[in-house]
Amino acid sequence: MARQALTTRAEDYAQWYLDVIAAADMAEHAPVKGCMIIKPWGYGIWERMQQSLDKAFKETGHENAYFPLFIPKSLLMKEAEHVEGFAPECAVVTHGGGKELEEPLYVRPTSEAIICASYANWVKSWRDLPIKLNQWANVVRWEMRTRLFLRTTEFLWQEGHTVHETHDEAREEVFTMLDVYARFAEEVMAIPVIRGKKSEAEKFPGADDTYCIEAMMQDGKALQAGTSHDLGQNFAKTYGIQFQGRDGTNQHAWSTSWGVSTRLVGALIMAHADDSGMVVPPLLATIQAVVVPIFKGDDEAAAMVADAKAMVAAMATAGVRAKADLRDNLRPGPKFFEWEKKGVPVRIEYGARDKAAGTCIVVRRDTGEKTTLPVASLATDVPRLLAEIQANLYAKAKAHRDARIFDVETYDEFKARIDGGGFFRMRFCGDRAVEARIKEETKATIRCFPLDAQADPGPCAVTGVPTNGVRAIFARAY
Amino acid sequence: MARQALTTRAEDYAQWYLDVIAAADMAEHAPVKGCMIIKPWGYGIWERMQQSLDKAFKETGHENAYFPLFIPKSLLMKEAEHVEGFAPECAVVTHGGGKELEEPLYVRPTSEAIICASYANWVKSWRDLPIKLNQWANVVRWEMRTRLFLRTTEFLWQEGHTVHETHDEAREEVFTMLDVYARFAEEVMAIPVIRGKKSEAEKFPGADDTYCIEAMMQDGKALQAGTSHDLGQNFAKTYGIQFQGRDGTNQHAWSTSWGVSTRLVGALIMAHADDSGMVVPPLLATIQAVVVPIFKGDDEAAAMVADAKAMVAAMATAGVRAKADLRDNLRPGPKFFEWEKKGVPVRIEYGARDKAAGTCIVVRRDTGEKTTLPVASLATDVPRLLAEIQANLYAKAKAHRDARIFDVETYDEFKARIDGGGFFRMRFCGDRAVEARIKEETKATIRCFPLDAQADPGPCAVTGVPTNGVRAIFARAY
Numbered sequence: 001m002a003r004q005a006l007t008t009r010a011e012d013y014a015q016w017y018l019d020v021i022a023a024a025d026m027a028e029h030a031p032v033k034g035c036m037i038i039k040p041w042g043y044g045i046w047e048r049m050q051q052s053l054d055k056a057f058k059e060t061g062h063e064n065a066y067f068p069l070f071i072p073k074s075l076l077m078k079e080a081e082h083v084e085g086f087a088p089e090c091a092v093v094t095h096g097g098g099k100e101l102e103e104p105l106y107v108r109p110t111s112e113a114i115i116c117a118s119y120a121n122w123v124k125s126w127r128d129l130p131i132k133l134n135q136w137a138n139v140v141r142w143e144m145r146t147r148l149f150l151r152t153t154e155f156l157w158q159e160g161h162t163v164h165e166t167h168d169e170a171r172e173e174v175f176t177m178l179d180v181y182a183r184f185a186e187e188v189m190a191i192p193v194i195r196g197k198k199s200e201a202e203k204f205p206g207a208d209d210t211y212c213i214e215a216m217m218q219d220g221k222a223l224q225a226g227t228s229h230d231l232g233q234n235f236a237k238t239y240g241i242q243f244q245g246r247d248g249t250n251q252h253a254w255s256t257s258w259g260v261s262t263r264l265v266g267a268l269i270m271a272h273a274d275d276s277g278m279v280v281p282p283l284l285a286t287i288q289a290v291v292v293p294i295f296k297g298d299d300e301a302a303a304m305v306a307d308a309k310a311m312v313a314a315m316a317t318a319g320v321r322a323k324a325d326l327r328d329n330l331r332p333g334p335k336f337f338e339w340e341k342k343g344v345p346v347r348i349e350y351g352a353r354d355k356a357a358g359t360c361i362v363v364r365r366d367t368g369e370k371t372t373l374p375v376a377s378l379a380t381d382v383p384r385l386l387a388e389i390q391a392n393l394y395a396k397a398k399a400h401r402d403a404r405i406f407d408v409e410t411y412d413e414f415k416a417r418i419d420g421g422g423f424f425r426m427r428f429c430g431d432r433a434v435e436a437r438i439k440e441e442t443k444a445t446i447r448c449f450p451l452d453a454q455a456d457p458g459p460c461a462v463t464g465v466p467t468n469g470v471r472a473i474f475a476r477a478y
Numbered sequence: 479m480a481r482q483a484l485t486t487r488a489e490d491y492a493q494w495y496l497d498v499i500a501a502a503d504m505a506e507h508a509p510v511k512g513c514m515i516i517k518p519w520g521y522g523i524w525e526r527m528q529q530s531l532d533k534a535f536k537e538t539g540h541e542n543a544y545f546p547l548f549i550p551k552s553l554l555m556k557e558a559e560h561v562e563g564f565a566p567e568c569a570v571v572t573h574g575g576g577k578e579l580e581e582p583l584y585v586r587p588t589s590e591a592i593i594c595a596s597y598a599n600w601v602k603s604w605r606d607l608p609i610k611l612n613q614w615a616n617v618v619r620w621e622m623r624t625r626l627f628l629r630t631t632e633f634l635w636q637e638g639h640t641v642h643e644t645h646d647e648a649r650e651e652v653f654t655m656l657d658v659y660a661r662f663a664e665e666v667m668a669i670p671v672i673r674g675k676k677s678e679a680e681k682f683p684g685a686d687d688t689y690c691i692e693a694m695m696q697d698g699k700a701l702q703a704g705t706s707h708d709l710g711q712n713f714a715k716t717y718g719i720q721f722q723g724r725d726g727t728n729q730h731a732w733s734t735s736w737g738v739s740t741r742l743v744g745a746l747i748m749a750h751a752d753d754s755g756m757v758v759p760p761l762l763a764t765i766q767a768v769v770v771p772i773f774k775g776d777d778e779a780a781a782m783v784a785d786a787k788a789m790v791a792a793m794a795t796a797g798v799r800a801k802a803d804l805r806d807n808l809r810p811g812p813k814f815f816e817w818e819k820k821g822v823p824v825r826i827e828y829g830a831r832d833k834a835a836g837t838c839i840v841v842r843r844d845t846g847e848k849t850t851l852p853v854a855s856l857a858t859d860v861p862r863l864l865a866e867i868q869a870n871l872y873a874k875a876k877a878h879r880d881a882r883i884f885d886v887e888t889y890d891e892f893k894a895r896i897d898g899g900g901f902f903r904m905r906f907c908g909d910r911a912v913e914a915r916i917k918e919e920t921k922a923t924i925r926c927f928p929l930d931a932q933a934d935p936g937p938c939a940v941t942g943v944p945t946n947g948v949r950a951i952f953a954r955a956y
Contacts, residue, residue: 030546030592031553032583037596040541040611047542063518064525068508069585069616069632070569075509088576091548093585095570096631097620105510107547107571107585114508118515127807133518138547138616142575153574154547329605 006341008275013219018148020269023341024278027148027265034146034153038262041342042149044286045265046156050136052188052283053158053260056180062132062160067114069138070105076113079238085205086110089142091153107140112206112231112257115161116239123253125244126165132173134160139261149266150223150478157261163241163253167232170254174230177258178211181226189264190281190393191215191271192401193225194423194473196448201435204257208232214447214473216401217270220421222447222475225267228258266478271397272366278343279365281393282386289315289322289382290339291360294332294351308350311360311378318379320386340365345389346382350375366392407471411438411462414474418442425471429460438462438474447473484819486753491697496626498747501819502756505626505743512624512631516740519820520627522764523743524634528614530666530761531636531738534658540610540638545592547616548583554591557716563683564588567620569631585618590684590709590735593639594717601731603722604643610651612638617739627744628701628956635739641719641731645710648732652708655736656689659704667742668759668871669693669749670879671703672901672951674926679913682735686710692925692951694879695748698899700925700953703745706736744956749875750844756821757843759871760864767793767800767860768817769838772810772829786828789838789856796857798864818843823867824860828853844870885949889916889940892952896920903949907938916940916952925951 006019021027026042029035038046054064070093077083086109093105108114119131140154160177164170178195185193193213203210207229215225235241236252245251272279282288291311293304308324315322325335332349339347349361354375362371362381366389373381404422408414414424428434428446439445449472457469484497499505504520507513516524532542548571555561564587571583586592597609618632638655642648656673663671671691681688685707693703713719714730723729750757760766769789771782786802793800803813810827817825827839837850840859844867851859882900886892892902906913906924917923927950935947 031595032546032548032550032592035546035548037546038544040543043543044541046544063522065518065521066516066524066634068510068513068515069618070510070513072510090574091571091583092573093569094572095582096568097622098566104573105569114510117509140547144575156544 006275006277009218016275017266017270020273020278021148024343026269026278029148032153034143036148036152036154038156041286042265045268045280045284046262048284048286049184049188049264050158053180053184054134054136056184057134057158057160060176060180062134062162064135065133066135066137067111067118069108071108071111071114073104073106075117076106079113079206079235081234082112082206086141091140091142108137109139109141110257110259111135111137111139111159111161112235113239116163116235116241116255119161119163119253119255120240120242123163123241123243126246128243129165129253130162130169130173132160132162134158147266147478149269150263152262155262157259159257159259161255161257163236163255165243165245165253167254170256171230173256174209174211174228174258177256178213178226178228181228181258181260182213185213185215185225186394188281188283189268189271190283190390190397191225191267192394192398194448194450195452196450196473198227198448199430199435199446199472201432202446204229206231206234208234211451212448214423214475215267215271216404216423216475217267217478218400219270220404220423220475222423222473222477223263223267223270224447224477225264226258226260229256231255231257270478272393273343277341279393280343280345282345282390285343285345286321287323287344288320288386289346289348290344291322291324291348291350292332292335292339293324293326294349296352300352304350304352304355307355307375311348311350311375314379315382318383320379320382322382336363346385348378364389366396405473409458409461414444414461415442418444418474418476422475423447424474426461426474427456427458427467427469428472428474429463429465429467431463431465434460434462442474442476444474444476447475447477449473484753484755487696494753495744495748498751498756499626502821504747504756507626510631512621514626514630514632516634519764520743523746523758523762524740526762526764527662527666527742528636531658531662532612532614534662535612535636535638538654538658540612540640542613543611544613544615545589545596547586549586549589549592551582551584553595554584557591557684557713559712560590560684564619569618569620586615587617587619588735588737589613589615589617589637589639590713591717594641594713594719594733597639597641597731597733598718598720601641601719601721604724607643607721607731608640608647608651610638610640612636625744627747628741630740633740635737637735637737639733639735641714641733643721643723643731645732648734649708651734652687652689652706652736655734656691656704656706659706659736659738660691663691663693663703664872666759666761667746667749668761668868668875669703669745670872670876672926672928673930674928674951676705676926677908677913677924677950679910680924682707684709684712686712689929690926692901692953693745693749694882694901694953695745695956696878697748698882698953700901700951700955701741701745701748702925702955703742704736704738707734709733709735741956748956750871751821755819757871758821758823760823760868763821763823764799765801765822766798766864767824767826768822769800769802769826769828770810770813770817771802771804772827778830782828782830782833785833785853789826789828789853792857793860796861798857798860800860814841824863826856842867844874883951887936887939892922892939893920896922896952896954900953901925902952904939904952905934905936905945905947906950906952907941907943907945909941909943912938912940920952920954922952922954925953925955927951
């Protein structure tokens with residue numbers, strides 16, 4: 001097996017991204033336009049993301065449920081803004097069971113319509129509130145230009161849908177879930193994020209407010225890594241979610257929704273992978289440590305294989321997801337190369353000389369650093385190393401991002417610098433037409449108004465109109 | 479809340495089934511024809527089923543992946559038998575992104591077509607084999623008459639798809655997975671099953687052989703609880719899964735597929751529920767033990783609530799999924815009734831007199847038996863009790879089933895007894911026309927030829943033709 005080099009990030013970032021996915025064998029295009037096949041190494045990362053998020057959802061009082069894939073056209077069409085946002089990108093089932101359907105069914109692009117219609121049946125009194133459900137599901141949004149993980153016609157996601165007695169309670173939910181997402185991104189994915197509010201132009205169709213977490217990729221572009229929507233009473237009014245309040249009056253409920261999708265796997269690649277391939281944060285790796293025994297001939301093999309298995313067993317007792325690569329049709333070199341491309345956090349090389357010394361060579365994927373460690377202490381050394389790698393990946397991504405957040409005072413300055421990538425904090429008057437013009441002229445959008453921003457009064461960088469001074473973050477985005 | 483009685487099994491078994499689902503709040507019909515909404519209490523059971531099966535799949539060397547929801551018409555149409563079996567019940571997407579599609583997309587009724595087409599790209603050499611993947615997914619099969627969980631247009635399932643170098647290895651996989659399913663049914667669902675082979679008429683469209691596990695419901699009808707298919711080289715030939723063998727020759731691979739679905743939740747209800755509602759086996763219960771404190775007035779409340787929480791915490795340390803029902807708008811009676819309907823295995827009643835004695839009343843859902851137990855020993859008593867309940871449910875279901883398996887020697891005898899329900903072991907000549915006639919005349923089908931059957935030569939009960947004597951199991955089925 002020849003050691004085929006990947007396209008480097010400097011050469012062609014977009015091609016590098018696809019090369020990493022192919023080299024790590026994470027996904028590929030399906031024979032269906034715009035759809036992808038998520039292969040085991042990519043799906044394993046998604047599974048760990050699911051487990052971690054699902055635990056956090058349950059700890060914050062949510063339960064899982066499942067609502068249908070299909071939404072009758074008439075039901076989807078009820079919420080005007082929502083329809084305008086989603087109907088054009090829907091896949092439509094017109095035939096079923098060999099017959100043309102009386103009413104077309106839309107394959108869900110998101111499930112507010114069908115879930116809110118059910119909540120309307122379930123909610124009668126304030127005693128029935130809140131309802132806090134989540135579902136893990138596939139959704140379909142027709143896409144013209146697709147990119148594996150980042151933008152595919154079908155993707156996997158979770159969507160939380162809650163309904164509350166008061167706006168305050170609904171808003172508390174919105175921020176609780178934004179916080180769940182932000183902590184997950186930072187602590188598990190090792191990607192720093194900015195929590196913010198979307199502009200009017202960028203918010204979810206049908207929401208009062210959309211909050212998001214925004215991450216920076218290695219090319220300085222933004223990636224929206226999760227959204228949490230305050231839907232106000234919009235969907236409750238459309239679908240009739242009404243209840244008798246504590247004071248006996250009839251009221252409309254307040255709803256929220258929030259979701260993250262398999263595009264997070266794309267974010268993970270663009271945040272951590274390097275010119276040698278994928279780099280998986282230890283907390284998301286199906287295999288955290290791989291042992292590659294090195295031996296010549298069958299005489300040596302048996303003992304080395306036995307040792308490798310013992311090393312895996314020792315690490316497993318310490319909670320490490322370890323594996324021994326015992327394939328007999330590959331030499332050690334190609335094995336090292338394969339696990340490097342897949343981004344396994346720790347590789348352990350173990351040959352006859354190591355055996356004699358009771359040591360092994362431990363290689364970190366994030367830094368490439370090689371250390372000789374005693375075999376006897378792997379069960380304590382490897383967990384420590386994995387924690388270090390997890391922390392280092394976050395620190396590296398944060399340093400990269402922090403060095404690329406810029407304050408700009410004028411639109412000219414912004415236009416001059418946007419090609420270089422990064423997040424540009426710029427005062428903005430809030431006018432939708434101006435926002436559209438910026439997007440057209442620079443391909444950059446308002447990623448968010450950061451929640452922790454300090455007021456910094458001054459003129460709008462584009463129009464010169466005085467602003468109260470919360471700077472918006474402008475960037476090009478995936 | 480009035481104590482509304484369910485329809486009893488004796489009165490109307492079909493209505494009882496629906497009443498149990500409604501009373502336990504497990505699922506309901508969706509506003510989309512034939513589809514269901516799986517509510518948290520029903521979905522929680524499915525989640526535990528998933529966890530248990532997923533673990534077993536991984537332990538037997540499988541990995542998860544994800545393939546697209548949509549299958550291009552031309553791809554589905556390649557395998558003749560498969561098309562005949564599935565195409566008529568497919569939902570068809572004809573429009574996407576606001577335009578009519580050039581080629582219609584079928585919503586997957588099962589994924590052999592799209593997965594085998596991918597395997598054909600992945601497999602070049604015997605070194606690439608086996609591939610052993612599973613996916614958790616939704617599938618759609620248009621149904622005229624639907625019943626919650628048992629038969630719905632969209633359902634959730636897992637589908638394993640493997641491809642092997644030799645037929646022997648593929649058959650080993652088929653039986654390994656049949657065994658995984660059988661052990662899951664018996665050890666986790668507490669439902670005894672018969673492992674068998676399907677008749678030619680009942681096998682999977684496109685398979686050489688279909689193996690199944692068959693369970694008996696309380697009304698004596700059968701329910702197919704899982705299938706494992708030996709697909710021979712059929713799909714490999716259709717989709718071109720070829721490899722260079724060890725001997726250098728070009729060969730077609732051997733494939734298998736196997737699956738279970740949300741209909742298992744229906745099986746669970748019909749196997750264990752009673753006239754008071756659902757009965758969930760402890761291993762599948764989201765809540766295994768519920769503590770209901772009984773108190774009058776706020777003075778008593780605080781101490782009782784604190785004790786209830788302490789009891790839950792003590793049980794949790796012993797691995798019990800426990801919950802305290804602290805709702806202040808329901809009296810204890812309606813709470814007891816609600817948890818009974820939901821089928822929580824153990825209910826713990828705790829009032830002022832119990833507090834004084836340091837005891838509580840523990841009620842088993844399976845037998846209704848009440849025992850007074852020391853509060854201090856709940857952490858050891860409840861796990862023991864849960865194990866007893868799990869074992870008792872299995873024993874009860876097995877005794878029920880074993881008493882309803884009958885040997886019949888003549889077709890007349892069979893026709894006279896089939897209305898009474900049960901599994902009828904009958905000699906059968908194997909003729910498809912005869913099998914069709916039996917189905918038409920009695921609504922019973924061959925559930926399987928049990929794998930552990932002893933040869934018992936004699937004449938076919940219908941035609942009198944001599945048979946080698948493996949009796950087929952005939953029954954009416956869900």
